[in-house]
Amino acid sequence: xxxxxxxxxxxxQVYPRSFADGDGxxxxxxxxxxxxxxxxxxxxxxxxxxxxxxxxxxxxAGYDVSDFRDIDPxxxxxxxxxxxxxxxxxxxxxxxxxxxxxxxxxxxPWFRAALADPEAKERDYFxxxxxxxxxxxWVGEFGGTAWTRVDDDTWYLHLFTPEQPDLNWDHPEVKKxxxxxxxxxxxxxxxxxxxDSAALLFKDPTLPEVVEDRPHPFHDLDAVHDVYRSxxxxxxxxxxxxxxxxxxxxxxxxxxxxxxxxxxxxxxNFDFLGCAWDPRLMRDCVxxxxxxxxxxxxxxxxxxxxxxxxxxxxxxxxxxTTFSFENNLDGTPVDLExxxxxxxxxxxLTLALxxxxxxxxxxxxxxxxxxxxxxxxxxxxxxxxxxxxxxxxRVPMPWSGDEPPYDFTTGAPWLPQPAEWKDRTVQAxxxxxxxxxxxxxxxxxLRTFTGHEFAWLDRGEDxxxxxxxxxxxCVLNLSGTPVSLPEHRxxxxxxxxxxxxxxxxxxxxxxxx
Numbered sequence: 007x008x009x010x011x012x013x014x015x016x017x018x019q020v021y022p023r024s025f026a027d028g029d030g031x032x033x034x035x036x037x038x039x040x041x042x043x044x045x046x047x048x049x050x051x052x053x054x055x056x057x058x059x060x061x062x063x064x065x066x067a068g069y070d071v072s073d074f075r076d077i078d079p080x081x082x083x084x085x086x087x088x089x090x091x092x093x094x095x096x097x098x099x100x101x102x103x104x105x106x107x108x109x110x111x112x113x114x115p116w117f118r119a120a121l122a123d124p125e126a127k128e129r130d131y132f133x134x135x136x137x138x139x140x141x142x143x144w145v146g147e148f149g150g151t152a153w154t155r156v157d158d159d160t161w162y163l164h165l166f167t168p169e170q171p172d173l174n175w176d177h178p179e180v181k182k183x184x185x186x187x188x189x190x191x192x193x194x195x196x197x198x199x200x201x202d203s204a205a206l207l208f209k210d211p212t213l214p215e216v217v218e219d220r221p222h223p224f225h226d227l228d229a230v231h232d233v234y235r236s237x238x239x240x241x242x243x244x245x246x247x248x249x250x251x252x253x254x255x256x257x258x259x260x261x262x263x264x265x266x267x268x269x270x271x272x273x274x275n276f277d278f279l280g281c282a283w284d285p286r287l288m289r290d291c292v293x294x295x296x297x298x299x300x301x302x303x304x305x306x307x308x309x310x311x312x313x314x315x316x317x318x319x320x321x322x323x324x325x326x327t328t329f330s331f332e333n334n335l336d337g338t339p340v341d342l343e344x345x346x347x348x349x350x351x352x353x354x355l356t357l358a359l360x361x362x363x364x365x366x367x368x369x370x371x372x373x374x375x376x377x378x379x380x381x382x383x384x385x386x387x388x389x390x391x392x393x394x395x396x397x398x399x400r401v402p403m404p405w406s407g408d409e410p411p412y413d414f415t416t417g418a419p420w421l422p423q424p425a426e427w428k429d430r431t432v433q434a435x436x437x438x439x440x441x442x443x444x445x446x447x448x449x450x451x452l453r454t455f456t457g458h459e460f461a462w463l464d465r466g467e468d469x470x471x472x473x474x475x476x477x478x479x480c481v482l483n484l485s486g487t488p489v490s491l492p493e494h495r496x497x498x499x500x501x502x503x504x505x506x507x508x509x510x511x512x513x514x515x516x517x518x519x
Contacts, residue, residue, distance in 0.1 A: 009246040011100065012198065012271050013305040014456035015052035015362045021313045022059050022081050023067065024402040025367055027415035034402065034414070036082035040090050042405070043097060045432060049370060049443075050450035053100035055200050055250075057313055059087065063113050065169035066387050067400070069202065070111040074187045091195040100197035102250065107184050107233075108203045109170040117171050121156065131180055132171050133163035133209065142213050144223070147203075149391035165206060165224065167387045175207040181233065185240060192244045199241075204251035204264065204273070207233060226260055234269040241271075248272065250307075258298045265304035272362060275307045279315065283327040283348055283512075285468045285484035292470075296360065296460065306361030310352055311369050317399045320375035322348035331394070337377065346372050347512045350445055350501035351482055354514035355470070357449045358480035360460045365446070368403055371430045372442035376401045379422060397421055406433035448499055452516065463492060473519065482514040494519055 020039060028037025036059070046054060058068035059081045068078070077084050091101045110117065120128040135141040136159050144152040146165050153161045154168040163172045173180050188199060208227040216223060234249065241247040251273040255261035258277070264270050281291045299306045310318045315329050323345025324338055349372060356363045375398040389395040402419040404412035410423040412431050428434065435441035458475030465471040468485035471492065478498075483489050488508035497504070498516040509515055 011052060011246065012248040012250070012362060014360075015100075016050065016357070016450055016453070017053045017055055017102065017362060017364050018046055018049070018051040019055045019057065019312060019364060019366045021057045021367055021400060023420060024400050024414075026403065026405065027417070027419075030416035031080075032411075032415050032417040032420050033080050035080065036077070036086040036090055040086070040093060043090075043093060043099075046099060047097045049365075049447055051099060051365065053102055053197065054094060055102040055198075055364070056104060058104045058106060058202075062111055063169065065111070065167050067385070069106055070109070070113075070167070070170045071106050072111040072113045072115075074105065075190050088194055095195065101195070102198035102200050102248070103191050103196045104200045104202060105184070105187060105191075106202040107173070107175075108206045109164065109166060109172045112169045112171055124160070131174055131177055133174055135161050135163075135213070137161060142223075143215055145216075146391070147206075148388045163209070165203075172209070173207075175229070175233065176211070181236070184233075185236060188237060188240050192241070192247055197246060198248035198250055198271075199237075201234075201249065201251045201270070204234075204253050204270075205230060205255060226255060231263065231266075231269060234264065238268055238270070250274070258294055262298045262302045262304070265299065265302045267303060270304075272305055272307055274309050274312075274364070276309070279309045279311075280329045283322055283484070285470060288484070289462075289470060292359065299361070306359070307364060308356040308359050308361060309364045310349075310356060311366040311399065312364070313366065313400055314396050315399065317366075317369070317373060317375045318352060319345040319349045319372055320377070321345070322352070323374075331392070340374070342374055344512070345374065346442070347502060350442060351512055351514040353442075353446060354449055354480060354499065354501050354516060355482050357453055358455075358472075358474065358478075358514075358516060360456075360474070366399075370443055370446040371404070371432065371435060373401075373404075373427065373430055375399055376422070376424050378424065383422060385421070404428075404431040406431050445499070445501065449516075452498055465489065465492065477519045479517040479519055480514060481509060481517065483509045483511050486511055491515065491517065492519075 023034045025034045026038030026042040027034050059077050060071045061073040061076050061078045062068045062070050077087050094101050116128045116131050119126045140153050141161055146152040148166055152165055155161050164170050165172055205226045208229045210223040214223050241249050248271040251264050251270045253264050253273045254276050264273050278291050281287055295306045320340050321327050323340040323342050377398050379397055384395050384397050386395040386397045401421045401423055402414040404427045406413040408428045411419045435443035455474040455478045461473050463471035469483055469489055471481040473479045488505050488510050491509055494517040496518040500515040502513040
């Protein structure tokens, strides 16, 4: 790949707690990732995005960081992380680390100093406010209040849990610290930085309430772009480094502001992730995405699942196939056969579109959301605040065997695995040409058309069809009946068996023209 590898890469998200456990304590770790690196090499991915692995009290599964320059002992050591980066590079795989700039842990030395002494300089690194009553009625990102009282008249802001105090990005020391953190990981060989909650850093210091049709007090304030311009300058000092933003932004123009040539290299396409399994909506989403990214010269990204959202095998098996945090999908009926069929087609859809594709661990196995986790096992702090848990998509990977823990660990996995996953293990699917795993392996291996121009083919309003260059086409049938294929020289890959020259419903095919 070129040094601009992020433009058309296949990037695999590793959620360290749930990928593989090397020491038998039931929690995934770096030793487990290193032992299973061959799976990712054989899958053919270009890069791994590591969810946070830093020291943390784990109030929010590691997104409450107490030290960005070390590794939490539950995952291993900094030396092991450096070894993983080296071994991944030897396997031709790049490493992206996750940085959380909006907030830190309440156990971070800065916040402990700020709490211990009202006159400490560290107080200015956060959003402390004196008030007899709660300073605002802001609702946090997990629901509930965004303020916690320290004493009779002092509060601090946290857009997530109280254990995740928000940083004050107007303070130069905060900016300086994170610039240093970027250099720390780039110096250790990290190829990219994934930026958590990238649009939330700045807050309106007047603390206005959230009012419809007025500028939001903490979403997408213009000052955030100066931060990412400074980060881009740092990334550009290192060859082939990328900045990738988590930007939940319904306004496409505001979204692409983050992707201007002097800011981030890429950002997650949540518009696509939340899109219904509907031909018109999907076509509009693809057009909207390609047009917006072309305007700023940035590569599009295509994402179906991640560690925060309901797995798409489950979503696509429901009557409502969309996703949003306001649309609580838990508990409604799921047709897993239908969801799996659509997920197979979606794999060929995403891997054939221009830009980069992100695969969330287990997606290549066709895993579904585990919605049968006992309430007393749920660990996600969002559950208490919003009644929605993300734990169902964070269940540990099944590697081999006929029953849990499927060789994920020699102990008890930190979240329970479904007994029905015995046919979804890596071992069970390897070598089976009809399996989801072999479909992903084949699609990534055949994905040699990435630099070629995209153009729609007209096959009817219920069929998505396009070419990449002159000799490749992808056709996805979203109608209720089989449809004829365009003229072609051969079939490269199909998500489900074809019916002669007819493409069945909810099936995608790659054609050689």
